[in-house]
Amino acid sequence: MNCRYCNETCIRKGKQNHIQIYQCKNCLKYQRISYKYQSKLIEDWQIVQLTKEGCGIRSISRILNIAGSTVIRRILKISNALKRPFTILYGQTYQVDELLFTYIGNKNSRVCIAYSLNPITGEIIDLVVGRRNKRI
Numbered sequence: 643m644n645c646r647y648c649n650e651t652c653i654r655k656g657k658q659n660h661i662q663i664y665q666c667k668n669c670l671k672y673q674r675i676s677y678k679y680q681s682k683l684i685e686d687w688q689i690v691q692l693t694k695e696g697c698g699i700r701s702i703s704r705i706l707n708i709a710g711s712t713v714i715r716r717i718l719k720i721s722n723a724l725k726r727p728f729t730i731l732y733g734q735t736y737q738v739d740e741l742l743f744t745y746i747g748n749k750n751s752r753v754c755i756a757y758s759l760n761p762i763t764g765e766i767i768d769l770v771v772g773r774r775n776k777r778i
């Protein structure tokens with residue numbers, strides 16, 4: 643067997659759940675000949691598309707046949723790679739408005755949804771979900 647990362651030869655290095663495990667002689671990575679659970683084949687755009695459709699984490703895991711923890715890990719990876727579309731410039735005038743108050747979980751946890759926009763261009767600069775205090 644050849645390594646899938648560096649294409650060098652691999653040696654047999656034990657079994658895991660009655661399946662032969664191989665180790666590359668060059669890069670020392672462990673691998674199998676074939677994998678039954680292939681979450682690497684799921685692209686990020688599929689998870690983004692299902693999230694846009696309003697699917698939850700458990701429904702995405704059922705549809706794509708991957709684990710829920712994998713869905714959470716991939717969503718966090720995708721969201722950390724996002725960048726803020728606009729930069730807040732010094733000397734500009736911005737307008738802050740509250741959209742609404744709502745409750746998350748129970749009536750004790752009231753949250754505010756507020757946004758800021760540039761009144762000249764109409765571009766929404768930021769959107770914040772949190773308490774209505776200075777510690778948002």
Ligand SMILES: [Zn+2]
Pocket residue numbers: 645646647648649650666667668669670671
């Ligand atoms: Zn290798």
